[in-house]
Amino acid sequence: MQPVRLVSADGVEFRDLNGNGVMDPYEDPRLPVGERVADLITRLSLEEKAGLLFHTVIEAAADGTVKEAAGDISKSPTSEVVRRKHLSHFNVHVLRDARMAARWHNNLQLLAESTPHGIPVTISTDPRHAFIENAGVSFSAKAFSQWPEALGLAALRDPAAVRRFADIARQEYAAVGIRAALHPAIDLATEPRWARQAGTFGQDPDLVTELGVAYVLGFQGEELGPGSVACTSKHFPGGGPQKDGEDAHFPYGREQVYPGGRFADHTRPFPAVIAAGTAGVMVYYGMPVGLVVDGEDIEEVGFGYSRQVITGMLREGLGYDGVVLTDWELIMDNHVGDKVLPARAWGVEHLDAHGRMERILAAGADQFGGEECVEVLLDLLAQGRVSEARIEESARRLLAVKFRLGLFDNPFVDEDRAAETVGRSDFREEGHTAQARSVTVLEAAEDGPAALPLRPGLTVYVENMSPDAAARLGTVVTDPHDADLAVVRLHAPFDPRSDLFLESWFHQGSLDFPPGLPARLARIAAHCPLLVDVALDRPAVLTPLQPITATLLATYGTTDDAFADALTGAIPPCGRLPFDLPRSMEQVRRHPEDVPGYDDPLYPFGHGIQVR
Template identity: 30%
Template sequence: MQQIPLETRHKEIINVDGLEFKDLNNNGKLDPYEDWRLTAEERAQDLVQQMNLDEKVGMMLINSLLSGKGHPEWASEDGVLTGEIEDAPIFKHIPDTKKLITDYHMRHFIARDLLPISDQVEWVNALQAQAEASRLGIPVIIASNSRNEVNGDTYIDGDPAADSWSLYPGTLGISAAQKGDLAKGADYELIENFADNSRQEWWHAGLRKGYMYMIDTVTDPRWQRIQQTFGEDPLFISEITGRLIDGFQGQSLNEWGIALTMKHFPGGGARENGFDPHYKEGKWNIYRTANSLEDYHLPAFKVAAQHNVSSMMPYYSAPSIEKSHYQSYEGDVIPFEEVGFAFNEYLLNDILRDKMGFTGYINSDTGIVDNMDWGVESLSKPGKFAKAINAGTNIIAGNTDVASLKAAVEKGYVPIQRIDQSNQVLLEEMFKLGIFDSHTYVDEQAARDFVNNNADRQEAAYQAHLKSVTLLKDQQVLPVKNQKVYIEAFHKEADKADKYTDKARKAGQALDFDLSYDYSQADVAVLFLRPVSGDYFTSTPGLLELEICENKENIALNGDSYRETTITNLDRYFAIADKVHQNGGKVITVINITLPWILGNVEAVSDVLIAGYDTWEKAILEVVKGDFTAQGKLPLTLPKNAKVIGVDEDFKCISRNDVPGYAKDNYLREGMSYAYQDSQDNVYELNFGL
């Protein structure tokens, strides 16, 4: 038996049979949970028996955590951890970090700061040192949402973390790039390299649990979270799901892997006209179409189960009985219970575990006890904890209320066997990852060396940006060479438009474009549109706006009138296009696809129309210049107009919200079609791209 490397900062290392082990409970002898020669299952069984109830309930909560490195205003004395935070944006109150570990006995945390890897490592090691000093020396495990994609305006000003993390286009862009490769006869190497490169960066940063990826199938075009999905193609999503799991976790979870939490079971795409369950207007999942749940929404989750994903996250929403056609799975009718999916015993146990064969643990979404408690609002806090745990959920997110969870056990709402089962599976993950042994602490020098050797990973990410660029229309304009080019960007927020304009012009300079700063003197105008509509934390007054518009009058659900803007200074965009055309020039419009925008008014004035997906401006301009040939393919269908997503007097959408865009024509009125068709007869449907 070969000795594994061990490091401690508070506890002793003992020698048994010529080998070294951590004496995590300070009893001077080797306990089974300290013995790295045993299986994860054996070690977890021993540790669960040694834990008291306070330690067990602390293990079953996971909460957001900020770092002193990222928030010096809240930093503790060491400058690395944080003290008590009373009013953090979004996260509100967060107790003192040391108290969470020592007094609350919590061991699962969600890293919310986007730090350079070197700062991330220092923070993780400080957390681990605090945890090691506890009675049983149980380490922490740090989770995070995905970090290797450009997401919205995160990098509008640049960010020091951009030098550490390889940054791919948004997940829709990764799909567009991968679909482009497949169309050219290539395989899934892009997604496999993405997973492996990202895994290495996470591992060196000490982030060992990923709250990712969103494998929801997009079916409702107004759902605000479409930007973070892989699109509307359930078979394609299933293919990449397995490869993501294998790339991050390995064929089986091991010390070099990152444990993934796939979400949001059983699929968040079947919205009621776009409204999201972060607020009550969006609490329902609606299944109007026979078999839509099994055919479109569940396939990727079955693949995730087959590839032994470490955990799954149910969505906040609840299935509506009244508004849905009955659904079945593998021939058995699903008895819908109108409670959020983390409370939904049949879906979690009968379908996910029994039929799909899922053997991991269930991690609730953030806030199911205090805020998004759909269907169980009348229950007490201990009652909500009990409902979720008895239904099959193993860890509750967005919560530090150890007292209410403990009360649920002491009142008899939750049998202790359920608590022990959850602790068992949660601890097994940590043992498999090596967090108790060789990988408690992160080697800071190795992390720095790794960051400094990132050229290959950065290049792979940039190639994905290039490949994501999707050419929707080209009236024999590309490539643009030896012409004066005017560049400007537009956004919902004017100050952000200015910043994006500056970024795009700098990219144009780097590519040696002959830039004009007066559009009336330009041969070609390249106009970047970055529309924004709503956000998924708050409900819009009416239906989410998908048209490219400014100050458009809409009608709210209560009948009131209100105005909506997705692009500010839209009149200027049209004025530039008009002037350039008057002078015999050409207009290239670049639309950032975060939602399936309705593009009729934009396409009409564009000689070239390009889709990006939080794609770097430089990559798009390389395509414009002809240095790279566009190959991206649409990961979702763009609707023809507002009429095809209209809502009737019964609040039912004319095109079914539980089926993908490519299948919506099957349910539209005779003579109607869903996908946008441009002036060149190009149809902007799934997999299209010139």
């Protein structure tokens, strides 16, 4: 198949998407978006309109072809969901090679061009420019330039740097055909046990707001257009204050609580991001418990089912008329191998799939995340439980974004340009610099071998660093007795879990290191000064490390090579904590889940010793 292009009688090149040889209004690139949407809506079948309301997972074949068999996570062959179910919004998972990713995207667009009205596909993605590999949240960078997690961008305290990152990510996404970002996460990291903090900008509402706006502007520009990647800002009305820090992906984490009365803090970033033009807003899984807003009791159902939240707070309260997307799989259970993840029908578990979908639409959402059960929506229409006018309302919003992105006029990408753009050397260098700069110095030796920047000529004992990066710190020895300095890199602790699908990828539970670790490090520190780095994908209780370390650092996604640059002063570290670090788990357990920070933290938000 080849893209279908014709020239109209008055000399305008257009894509003949419905194959009738005439430039219909929706195919006319000169017309305003509103007119094109209005024309196309009148042409679509009920099935085509219904398909627009689904946004599900898709997997790309490694050779650049579309997958025609169910994948590891995707449920159906590609041609079935595009041609029979009329889906045109897909969240892509693993992409390893830029050229093959571009080829796959073009093949997918050619498949979409063969549908009755040639509605182009919108490819979306979770974040894929950092380190965390979690199919439910984000992907590691692979071919793309690699940057610190969002917490590390927050540690830089630099909106211009965040906007620059977003602009680079935009260029790399667009080069392979990704035109929608299922981010930024503008949730507040107020509950230190919560598993999703790495993707946030930390605990402070003002900082999160400032960086969230910079992020959206970097991806979308001042207005959504053919060069943009459309952002979906999430998770309204603010994820994060989960009861006991458990995650709302899972039944035991469904409750979202506000014992400190700080609901307004969690919604604060959204008005500014909406004003910046975010193309979409995603509502969270969480089910509020005991929440009262402006004297009104908020129903204890997941936010995606709540008309009070979506229509009342978001659409009427904040005046938002863009796309509202639910988080993933609120309607159907997800079966992958021998693992099952129940539908996140929190508070409405008693409803069947039809009832759940009906409630989501009544709440005011436009699109069902992670679903492809088109037959359920068509049943609701046939039964008169949902009107065609209601479907059209959402379809118009979704089509408008496609038109603004220029997908109807040219959705295809250039393979050579994709290969040149993704992971470009200067993009990688900027990501590397951001990683090193985001390193946060919590404790710093004033002199001696552990003082920063490290002096040349040291003998060093090293744990959890690559040999090449370790060699940049000095002469590497295998016994602390023979070392001037010990350098140890650690990951923040968590309690492994694996009973449910996705669960093993989420770092949840206690923030305490196992007691044997500080004891072992103390034995090392008895022989030479100890420099410890803790990679924080969420806070950790560092109290046992404080008395035994000469220099204590925090990172948020930093390669060994970038870490070596920070230690040696090649790129001086300047990060500041994006959240408080607690003194103990007892302090965490006593702390209200919705309140930013502690009265007496071990290290406070904003702490970071500046090294010159």
